[in-house]
Amino acid sequence: MKAILEGSHAAAEAARLCRPDVVSAYPITPQTHIVERLAEMVADEELDAEYICVESEFSALSACLGASAAGSRVYSATSSQGLLLMAEVCFNVSGMRQPIVMSIANRAVGAPLSIWNDMQDSISLRDCGWIQLYAEDAQEVHDFHYIAYKVAEDHQVLLPVFVCFDGFILSHTYEPVDIPTQAEVDAFLPPYKPYNMLDAKNPLSMGMYATPEYYMEFRYEHDKAMARSADIIRKVGKEFGQKFGRDYSNLVESYHLDDAEVAIVAMGSISGTIKDAIDEMRADGKKVGLLRIITYRPFPAEDIAKALKGIKKVGVFEKNLSVGARMKGCVGYEVKDAINDSSVSVLSYVGGLGGRDVTISDIKKMVSEIEAGRGDCFLGLRQELI
Amino acid sequence: MRELRIHGRGGQGSVTAAELIAVAAFKSGVYSQAFPAFGVERRGAPVQAFVRFSDTKIRLRSQIYEPDYVIVQDSTLIKDVNVFSGVKEGGIVLVNTEKGLDSSVPAGVKLIQIDATKMALEILGVPITNTTLMGAFAAASGEITLAALEEAVRERFSGSLADKNVAAARAAFDLIKGGA
Structure with a gap:
């Protein structure tokens, strides 16, 4: 019902x-x-x-x-x-x-x-x-x-x-x-x-x-x-x-990854906003896709490597912070390890902490950063407070 | 996709209004999503709640910055909060006001003023305006049917309280339909 x-x-x-x-x-x-x-x-x-x-x-x-x-x-x-x-x-x-x-x-x-x-x-x-x-x-x-x-x-x-x-x-x-x-x-x-x-x-x-x-x-x-x-x-x-009628046989979900040049990796509800952002970016000719991790443990390393094969630019949206870690977020490290290819850029973006709203425009900015090779940083900081 | 932002004060039932409008939209046969601006709730403090309507499944999770519709439950908010922020051209703003508004809405936005407090006092006996404003919203926007709204209200309230709230919604619906 x-x-x-x-x-x-x-x-x-x-x-x-x-x-x-x-x-x-x-x-x-x-x-x-x-x-x-x-x-x-x-x-x-x-x-x-x-x-x-x-x-x-x-x-x-x-x-x-x-x-x-x-x-x-x-x-x-x-x-x-x-x-x-x-x-x-x-x-x-x-x-x-x-x-x-x-x-x-x-x-x-x-x-x-x-x-x-x-x-x-x-x-x-x-x-x-x-x-x-x-x-x-x-x-x-x-x-x-x-x-x-x-x-x-x-x-x-x-x-x-x-x-x-x-x-x-x-x-x-x-x-x-x-x-x-x-x-x-x-x-x-x-x-x-x-x-x-x-x-x-x-x-x-x-x-x-x-x-x-x-x-x-x-x-x-x-x-x-x-x-x-x-x-x-x-x-x-x-x-x-x-x-x-609702299949959950995959530990990850792929969204427009087949021909993607840039991939976003994320977990949870932000994936919905990212999908809408991808639809808008694709309408503008940008080849962006999403890999959503459903099971963080067990970590689906092989599924991730397979889904992201051939994509050279990967950005991980992280709703967590490992204080002192070079990449800042925890998930990025394991995604990088799963891909295990030094020719692929894998970067972390810490965002949405403490309820900070994440909009479609924030996701588009993240994609620009992935394309420019800038990452392992916070996303959407209020510079006037720093 | 169409989007609604509700401005009220803590205790005025903005979140309940958003939920009931989403329930009514669901019963009217479209996808809907309702959520509050997740603040620390205090009675009297400005609060916001949001509703999305769509013919396809709704995936977007951000708050609403460019609404098609705005409901203002309390016109005294207008001096504290930019309730008209981002309203789309062709959008509708529904304001509960006793005296009439002296501030202007953005160009291309339709303003509907209603003395929902007076109607609520007459019909419900208390100045709780959300069901009245929901009836007015149904008439002004066409996003939800009056029948679906009545059903949603009856699921939430029971007995004479439900009857009174349905009567309030209907009176406001008829008023706006008649005036439109």
Whole structure:
């Protein structure tokens, strides 16, 4: 059924239809509307789940970890400082291979305090061992939750997933979303079958000491599982497409790359603005294309290299800053590594931080900079403030 | 694609208005997108909300700088905020005003003045003007049908509150249609 609703409610509806046994979260802007809606659903008996109220994000994800270890399907959501407060638990969840799904309404990290959007929060947790998906619009926000659970719970994977989407820009925007029925979701996402779980009759421990003789192999297996997840995401994304008509079998999306002389690489909702900018530039005869990264982890290096083959000028739009890094943004390095060709110029452009609006005209300026070979810089700074 | 920018003050329901107009547009059969200017909400402070209408899927995510339509919920904003900024030639500006406007709109822009506060007080009993202005917008722009707007209002409000808001929207719609 097509409905028009807020991005946050598109996330909450998907979470409900995934039938989680346990929800635990702590409200933080701009994630708040998601968990408010889920709390209402539980109170109104639209969702048969245990909603565990806690006093912090650390406790929220800890409660989720315990519930998941006990064999429950578990959901949470957070943003910004809330995610960073969970950082330690994030490593424990993935290390214990618990398939928790958590929505991240991406928000800048203080100080200075900002409630507005960028991707510093989830990109700062790049190495915490979770799969990271980035949605472009509310439909993907919705659909990615179904794919996330199915991939996470696959016994070839058993890894938790961040479903990331731009705070406010997607979380607080109303737009049309196609929402499947419960029966359709049930047919796609069967009940959770834990690989193992805490059980008093069959005792086991999770997350125990791994002495130097064992620790490295756990990390190796974790990395192998992440590598395996790429194909599982493709398979599940394809199956989703067959059932619901929206194919997610690719870890990247190509837009007008075939004959492109300049490529922009981006993640998330800014890709929509970039597509409109590309249409305008193409009407003026400029051969520009977009490569959108959907899975930041696992990083789709081969897909990126293939999609950008033959393009000599690449610019990466970055909603994050690695303070002190030569390229400034984190994503650019891996794109450069994926291309691995010294004749290709790969430059980073840090923009949209702390909710700074990014317009079509900003994207056109970025393309001029890519063409001129100037980059690894901030985009859209107010010179009068510097 | 057509774009609407709503100027109001915190507490006047600008964001709700944007959402309901987007819902009504969706029900009228076009793609729509509504979002607030993401400020820190304070009662009385100037706020903005935005709506896009399109026959194809909307991908653009930036704020709206060159609107086809502007709704000004409170004419006292005009001295603080450049509510007419970037309005396209041939565009429509709808202003809620009691006394009439003494400032001029840009050339080629159609100005529609309506005493929505008076209408809201008469019909709703409170000076909340957003449903009244939505009815006026429907009539002035043709972007949403009155039937779709009524449906959107009834989904958001219930009982006599819904009836009163529908009556307010309809009265403003008829007033603008009659005067146009």
